[in-house]
Amino acid sequence: xxxxxxxxxxxxxxxxxxxxxxxxxxxxxxxxxxxxxxxxxxxxxxxxxxxxxxxxxxxxxxxxxxxxxxxxxxxxxxxxxxxxxxxxxxxxxxxxxxxxxxxxxxxxxxxxxxxxxxxxxxxxxxxxxxxxxxxxxxxxxxxxxxxxxxxxxxxxxxxxxxxxxxxxxxxxxxxxxxxxxxxxxxxxxxxxxxxxxxxxxxxxxxxxxxxxxxxxxxxxxxxxxxxxxxxxxxxxxxxxxxxxxxxxxxxxxxxxxxxxxxxxxxxxxxxxxxxxxxxxxxxxxxxxxxxxxxxxxxxxxxxxxxxxxxxxxxxxxxxxxxxxxxxxxxxxxxxxxxxxxxxxxxxxxxxxxxxxxxxxxxxxxxxxxxxxxxxxxxxxxxxxxxxxxxxxxxxxxxxxxxxxxxxxxxxxxxxxxxxxxxxxxxxxxxxxxxxxxxxxxxxxxxxxxxxxxxxxxxxxxxxxxxxxxxxxxxxxxxxxxxxxxxxxxxxxxxxxxxxxxxxxxxxxxxxxxxxxxxxxxxxxxxxxxxxxxxxxxxxxxxxxxxxxxxxxxxxxxxxxxxxxxxxxxxxxxxxxxxxxxxxxxxxxxxxxxxxxxxxxxxxxxxxxxxxxxxxxxxxxxxxxxxxxxxxxxxxxxxxxxxxxxxxxxxxxxxxxxxxxxxxxxxxxxxxxxxxxxxxxxxxxxxxxxxxxxxxxxxxxxxxxxxxxxxxxxxxxxxxxxxxxxxxxxxxxxxxxxxxxxxxxxxxxx
Numbered sequence: 001x002x003x004x005x006x007x008x009x010x011x012x013x014x015x016x017x018x019x020x021x022x023x024x025x026x027x028x029x030x031x032x033x034x035x036x037x038x039x040x041x042x043x044x045x046x047x048x049x050x051x052x053x054x055x056x057x058x059x060x061x062x063x064x065x066x067x068x069x070x071x072x073x074x075x076x077x078x079x080x081x082x083x084x085x086x087x088x089x090x091x092x093x094x095x096x097x098x099x100x101x102x103x104x105x106x107x108x109x110x111x112x113x114x115x116x117x118x119x120x121x122x123x124x125x126x127x128x129x130x131x132x133x134x135x136x137x138x139x140x141x142x143x144x145x146x147x148x149x150x151x152x153x154x155x156x157x158x159x160x161x162x163x164x165x166x167x168x169x170x171x172x173x174x175x176x177x178x179x180x181x182x183x184x185x186x187x188x189x190x191x192x193x194x195x196x197x198x199x200x201x202x203x204x205x206x207x208x209x210x211x212x213x214x215x216x217x218x219x220x221x222x223x224x225x226x227x228x229x230x231x232x233x234x235x236x237x238x239x240x241x242x243x244x245x246x247x248x249x250x251x252x253x254x255x256x257x258x259x260x261x262x263x264x265x266x267x268x269x270x271x272x273x274x275x276x277x278x279x280x281x282x283x284x285x286x287x288x289x290x291x292x293x294x295x296x297x298x299x300x301x302x303x304x305x306x307x308x309x310x311x312x313x314x315x316x317x318x319x320x321x322x323x324x325x326x327x328x329x330x331x332x333x334x335x336x337x338x339x340x341x342x343x344x345x346x347x348x349x350x351x352x353x354x355x356x357x358x359x360x361x362x363x364x365x366x367x368x369x370x371x372x373x374x375x376x377x378x379x380x381x382x383x384x385x386x387x388x389x390x391x392x393x394x395x396x397x398x399x400x401x402x403x404x405x406x407x408x409x410x411x412x413x414x415x416x417x418x419x420x421x422x423x424x425x426x427x428x429x430x431x432x433x434x435x436x437x438x439x440x441x442x443x444x445x446x447x448x449x450x451x452x453x454x455x456x457x458x459x460x461x462x463x464x465x466x467x468x469x470x471x472x473x474x475x476x477x478x479x480x481x482x483x484x485x486x487x488x489x490x491x492x493x494x495x496x497x498x499x500x501x502x503x504x505x506x507x508x509x510x511x512x513x514x515x516x517x518x519x520x521x522x523x524x525x526x527x528x529x530x531x532x533x534x535x536x537x538x539x540x541x542x543x544x545x546x547x548x549x550x551x552x553x554x555x556x557x558x559x560x561x562x563x564x565x566x567x568x569x570x571x572x573x574x575x576x577x578x579x580x581x582x583x584x585x586x587x588x589x590x591x592x593x594x595x596x597x598x599x600x601x602x603x604x605x606x607x608x609x610x611x612x613x614x615x616x617x618x619x620x621x622x623x624x625x626x627x628x629x630x631x632x633x634x635x636x637x638x639x640x641x642x643x644x645x646x647x648x649x650x651x652x653x654x655x656x657x658x659x660x661x662x663x664x665x666x667x668x669x670x671x672x673x674x675x676x677x678x679x680x681x682x683x684x685x686x687x688x689x690x691x692x693x694x695x696x697x698x699x700x701x702x703x704x705x706x707x708x709x710x711x712x713x714x715x716x717x718x719x720x721x722x723x724x725x726x727x728x729x730x731x732x733x734x735x736x737x738x739x740x741x742x743x744x745x746x747x748x749x
Contacts, residue, residue, distance in 0.1 A: 007046045011053040018058055022065070029069055041069060042274040049439035051078050067091065070106020071272055073130075073436060098140035105130070107270045112137050120243050120263035122213070124250035127430025128273035128441075131246040132402075135209055136163060138244065139188065142170055144206040146181070148189045148235060150196060150228070151211040153369070155376055155401055157190045158697055162747070164188060175695050178688060179719055193224060196231040197506050206242065208235045213245035214423075217457045218466065221418070223558070226471050229461040230506055233474045236261075249426040252456045254463045273433040275441045281448045292446045297321070297411060298328050300444055301390060306406035307383060310392045311428050313412035315368035319635060321411070322366045322392040323355040329362045336361040340387055341740035342378050348738065349586055349701050351593065353619075353627050354634055360388065367393040367401075370639035374699045374744055381747065398427040406441055408432040413447035422450045469509040473502070501662055505655045511556035512659065518552060519656075519663045532660050533670065537580055537677040546573040549674075553652045567644075575640055576649060576681065583685045585641055585700075592633040600625055645681050653678035692719045693726075696748040702741035709736055723749060 006013060006021045013021065025047070028040025047054065047062060048071070054062060063080045067087045072094040075082065082088050094109050096102040097116075104112060108130055114121050115138050125131055135149065151157045161173055172182035174189045177199045181187045191199065210216070216232065218225050235241055243261070250267065258265050280300070285293040301308065312318035338361050346357045356366060365379040365388040376396075382388045384404045391403065395415045408431050413420045420428070429449075433441020460467040461474075464481050472484055473491050480488045491499065491509065502512050522528040530541070531548040539545065550569045578588055594615055601618045602608070604625075619626045657674040664671035683691045684700060693703050706726060707714055714722060726733065727749055734742050 003043055004046070007043065007050060010047065010050050011055065018055070022058075022061060026065055029065070038269060041270075044069060044071075045272065045274040045439050048074050048078070070094070070109075072103040073105055073272060074439075076101075076103045077436060096137060096140075098137055098142075102133075104133075104137075105270075105272055107268055108134060111266060114264060114266070115244060116141055116143065118143070118242050120261045121245070122253060122258070122263055122265045123244070123246045124265070124267040125246070125248065126269060126271040126273075127248050127427065128271045128433060128435045129248075129268070130272075130435050132160070132211070134244070134246075135160065135211075138207070138209075139164055139167055139171070142186070144242075145186045146189070146203050146205050147171075147187070147207045147209065148191065148196060148202075148205050149209040149211070150191060150193050150231060152192070152215055152224075153396060153401070154192070154373055154695075155380070155396070156211065157192070158373070158377060158695075158748075159380075159402065161190050161696075164190075176692055176719070178691070193228040193231040194506075196235070197227065197504075202235075204238050204240075205235050206240065208232070208241055208243040210243070210245045212247050214247045214250060214455070214457045216459045216461070218460055218468075219456075219458055225460070226468055227506055229459070229471045230474050232459075233461045233471070237476075247457075248430060249423055249455055250457055251454045254457070254459045257459055257462050260462065272435055273439060273441060275429055275432045275443055277429075278442060278444045279448075281445050284446055291317075292411060294321075294324055294328075297409065297446060298325060300409060300446070301325060304389075304407050306389075306438075307386065307404050308390050308407040308409060309397060309403065309405045309431055310390065310409045310411050311397070312392055312394055313414040314416060315370050315394055315635065315639065317412060318368055318392040318394055319355075319366055319631065322359050322364050322390075323631065325390070325392075326355065326359045326362050326364050329364075330358070334362065337363060337387070340382060341738070341743050342375065342382070344738060345699065345701070345740035349699075350589065350634060351630050353630050355627060355631050356634075363387070363389040365391045367391055367397055369394065369396040370635070370642045372638065372642070372699070373694075374697045377697045377747070378740075378744070395424070397431060398424065402434065403431065404434050404437045405431055406433065406438045408441070408443045410443060410445045410447055410449070413450070420450060422453045423455045425449050470502075470506055473499075473509065498662060501658045505658060507557045507651075507655060511553075512655065515552050515556070515656065516659050516663060519660050520667075523660075523663060523667060523669070533664065533672040535673040535676075537680070542580065543573050543577045546576055549652060549656050552656060557648075557652065557655070567640075572640075572644065572649075575637075576645065579641075579645060579681065580677065585637060589633050589637045592637060593630055596629045596633065597626060600629065646684075647682075650678040650682035653681075687715060689717060689719050689722055690714065692722065693748075698744050698748055699741060702737055702744060705736050705741070706733060709733060 003021060003024055006017060010018070025040050025043045028036050029044065031037050031040065044065065048066065060081070060083065063075070063082060064084070064087070066075060066080065067082055067090065072091055074080070075091060082091055091103070094104050094106070096104055111121065111123060111134055115134060123131055138144065139147065149160060151160060157175065161175060164171070164173060171186040171188045174181065174187055175191070177195055181203050187203065189196070189199070196202070210228070210232070214220060215222050215225060216228050236243070243263070253265060257263070284296040287293055297310070301310070310321065312321060340360045343357045343360050346352070346354055359366065365383055367376055367379045379388070379391065380401060380403060383391045391405070397403070408428060410428060415424060429443045432443045433439070460471055464472065464475070464484055467484065469487060469491065472480070472488060477488065494502070502509055505512060519532055522532050531545050534541070534545050547569055550572060554569065575588070582588060597615055597618045598613055600622070601613050604622065653674045657672070657678065661671040684694060686694060686700070686703065690703060690707065694700065710725070714725065717725060726745065730745070737745070
């Protein structure tokens with residue numbers, strides 16, 4: 001019997017077999033060979049996974065070994081008995097000095113000591129290492145006054161905010177650029193890199209935390225790498241600022257970076273979770289186009305009895321596969337669970353026949369970056385609370401969103417149209433199992449994993465080779481390396497006012513200067529001038545104004561894979577105008593459903609005249625067609641809202657706005673002003689002091705009811721006062737909110 005089988009049958013082993021198992025694992029753990037040491041640690045994790053089956057008389061010797069490898073969190077969780085005095089002293093040493101009743105494992109403690117000593121630390125450790133716990137550890141130490149935490153997604157920032165809100169008495173948590181820093185207590189700025197650059201009058205920062213710091217590298221083809229590098233440069237201009245950079249599976253960073261910042265690169269494969277692999281890629285059928293046959297993936301999912309993630313290449317793939325699996329389960333007449341408040345919210349606010357609501361009733365969720373924040377946050381919560389068993393997801397799940405997944409199904413080997421590399425795969429694999437939740441996780445490979453390769457993170461802000469102009473111009477002149485001096489000098493000769501605008505916009509300098517020249521030409525043409533100089537968002541020519549601006553920025557400010565998803569300018573302008581007038585995503589969705597339903601009905605019934613059509617007739621005759629149209633309409637409008645209305649379009653408007661103001665001022669004419677419409681589009685036309693509720697993940701339906709309940713009174717309150725008012729009137733508000741809205745407020749505030 002091999003060691004694995006012995007652990008599986010640990011409750012039935014003979015005494016001699018048990019001692020043999022212990023001896024083999026102990027030898028491996030104490031080996032000088034790294035691979036053997038890791039193997040021994042993983043086998044010990046398997047033993048802990050079977051802890052309730054370990055015979056009582058053998059537990060003391062296993063407890064001694066578990067203590068020796070520093071697995072103190074498990075000792076605490078399983079209430080293990082440590083008899084040796086020196087071992088008890090070591091256990092007490094690993095108890096957090098700042099977080100009550102929290103034990104750190106051996107390497108977490110080493111890192112904690114470095115951070116408390118105010119060292120600059122760069123950490124490469126597995127997903128299940130517990131790197132993010134050390135963010136709370138350093139916050140709870142209260143040794144830093146102003147802390148900036150940059151994370152790649154708003155979902156992850158919100159998760160961190162909820163964890164840290166217990167430190168309210170010591171820190172003001174800031175998530176929006178409109179929130180003013182506190183002068184009476186510390187501040188924690190939970191921001192994306194873009195918002196760091198947009199925050200006005202940022203105070204002196206004592207600690208910078210960058211989660212998933214590999215995103216500094218341009219080699220990852222991340223279109224936001226430049227923004228992150230600029231944020232790093234600006235914050236580190238304070239010589240007293242310390243940093244904690246954390247990420248997974250990184251072998252090396254730019255040579256010389258550690259020396260410049262007197263930093264410690266802490267690289268480890270230490271983990272308290274073991275991930276086992278099940279390779280099925282040679283036995284599954286592959287359809288034309290490269291997808292695994294649905295019957296194969298459905299067989300796999302049917303066989304799993306714990307929380308499972310299914311990794312998909314894109315939001316469209318994730319949704320289609322989830323919807324198909326939902327139909328598969330419904331055909332089996334499995335009992336449904338309708339006790340999920342989001343289902344009711346979908347029925348009331350969107351459309352009853354959205355397939356996602358059917359998925360939820362069958363314990364299936366979908367998570368991707370294009371859904372509204374409150375929905376993706378709810379998906380994760382339902383999954384972690386075991387209200388749903390399957391979560392079909394995209395690469396958004398590998399960027400640090402924590403789940404309680406026991407299993408990960410590797411269904412696709414692409415992210416968009418890019419092949420998954422070993423670094424991506426390691427992050428996907430790392431989502432199987434969770435520290436203190438599952439000792440052992442499993443990844444089921446339906447596609448062949450990529451070959452192992454070394455991951456090196458280059459940091460353009462430091463190496464400057466290669467480096468884009470928008471990053472270069474933020475570096476102090478004395479630090480520019482010789483090969484970049486000419487480029488830097490070309491920027492230096494520009495007028496100071498223009499230089500400030502170009503730096504503030506933080507996008508391609510070359511593209512900005514090209515747009516500037518085009519604006520100068522247009523302002524000299526009386527017919528084109530009005531499409532640049534305008535201010536009123538209710539202008540009847542808004543559509544033409546937007547088309548002009550979108551045409552100016554077309555093929556600019558878009559990098560990497562995003563170049564493949566640029567949509568038509570007329571459609572984008574029409575949808576933006578519709579949003580400005582309607583201010584309601586639900587209406588936009590329903591209009592799209594009506595338009596395509598009628599179009600499809602006419603195609604199926606060319607002989608009928610218009611007055612024989614109605615949406616209800618189409619729905620009753622062609623229900624599956626209708627549901628497909630609903631799904632596509634919701635997906636497209638949500639994607640447009642999240643990716644374009646809430647990010648790209650406001651950014652484009654603000655960049656062009658700043659450039660036209662400069663040109664108009666130089667020409668001595670009155671400039672336009674797009675700032676109101678840009679801000680309104682980005683923030684769903686919600687009043688400035690109320691927007692923080694959207695940031696926290698409270699659905700707009702609840703925000704509307706809250707505003708109606710308080711009337712004009714709420715408009716005069718600050719953001720902090722709005723939150724306190726809602727908390728103080730929670731029971732009264734519960735009478736006007738539905739269960740999902742109540743649930744969202746409870747979770748967020």
